[in-house]
Amino acid sequence: MPRMDRLLFGDNQFFGINHMSEEKARAQAMRFQHADAIMDVLDVAYDEGIRTFMCTTHDRIAEVADRIRANPARYGDFQFYPCMPYAHKYANAVTEHGMVGALRHFMPSDGLLSTALAGGKALATKEVDGIARVLIDMEMKMFQGTKTPVVFVQNVFTDLLLGMGFTRAFRIFHDHIIEKYGAEPAYITMNLPMLLDAVEKEGIERPIVCANINKIGFRMSGGFDAYLDALKSGRVRAVAMSVYASGAIPADEAIHWISELPGVESIVFGASSAGNIRGTKSLVEKYMGATA
Template sequence: MQNHKILLVGDNPFHGVSHLSQNRARSRDNQISNPDYCAELVKIAIENGADGFMFSVSEITLDIIRALTEKKISIKLYAIAPAASDYVRLASKLGTPGMAIYLAKQIVASGNLKAIFNGFNGVVFQNPAALMKAYLYYEIFRIRKASQSKQAPYCFLLHEIITEMALALNLEWLFKSFVEFMLDMKIKPGFETRNSPLLIDKLLKLGIDASKVVIVAPYNKIGFQMNPSKEECEKALTDIPQTEVIAMSILASGYIKPPEAIEYINGVSQLKGVVIGVSREKHAEDFKIFREALDGGVQ
């Protein structure tokens, strides 16, 4: 189908994340921390129409990908890095310098020569772009090792914390270097954000071809997490009609019912897809309903 909307499985429940209530996240079944169980949920969602898996790069999700690989499940991967929660825990335990040393040791231990070389150059010549490339090589290496694929991932997105920081500090070099690096790696570059108008404006001002990137941002009927406003977020989409924009938080963490959520998504033609988390088999099976509803809304 020419205008097939992308339907992705999200990993927030696998990390115990609920944007509405932390108590709700804690109350979820303990099985959700089992990689094999999570992999089975992703598998069921794929069988019911999901196109891929969007995940923060962590040992939890890499174990899930390993389990999917063992099950011979071929899946399009949308990676997000860094996994903020992992590095926050490391920093609180080791301190920021200790975390940096730990990461450097992990990069060296990986044996990835490109990561090691860029890391060395970054330190010696105080080159932040080289340091970034070292980190990206390392994360890509981890994903490819887990998935046993030299082509993975399809898309690599910068976590919203990095995106928003780069926007706030006007780190133009970061946007340009990241996009150029990923395109050279034959990976689609992407950005996760809670302020899509600001990001879109920055990309266009930098002359970055927006049709070659993926943007993941909140889009939903009630404007949940849509900054600075629902209206401005929707208006910004008209400037990037060819960009792969994936809507997250479409259910507003359970506040919006699925039929209403899909009706809204289908009504915003510039949105190319959605990402929805799963924590139970019923949620995964419901992807068939989402698939049919999304396809039914395509004109």
């Protein structure tokens, strides 16, 4: 099982997601409305040796994937960690088309499964699994011909399934990602301790899990101590996000603290300026060794 890179580049900043300010979020949405602006930042990160882009399956990411594919000489080591699905795409579709309508909206219209859904009758378990696999494939389409060694379920979706107790879905995802894509299945969650128990019950061991991990316990649901226990137990390969807790922790202190935690294999961070990218990179090198 290959180790993930120490430092992964995230995409929140590109899609107007800012946990502190809607104004900043909008300024970012304006700046990054064209793929050119996103590529400029990705190029800086890539040239700094940060070669993994962990990103949602947002439409604009398809354009980024096109550019990576088009220039193999420039982006030979570039890899994506797709995170699916882009939740708002589904949420808005559910409001617009209803639950079944939304599912059909995202499935090939000529497929047998779409027809089965339209029929409105009870679906066999096999068919439900089939629908899940088709939806995964639709999300993966944009990455065809690029490297996607790790594939995540986005946190709203992970946590919805986790809360409902529909943990079998994790197993379907797990098996399909391994079998069809030869990739490592992974999960983003805001509830790491609870998720870990749930996936283990599905027979999934030492999963890659991305969660908020930061010195002040910001959005670490289930409790700070439970997170530290999980990390120390060796049961999880963690990707730490929100390590700066939206700017509440000074960068040096934040990375130093993370570097001493067992179980954290990678850090994912978002930045829009070369200065911030280099800053985080040099801190990770200082405390954790090489970034790739």
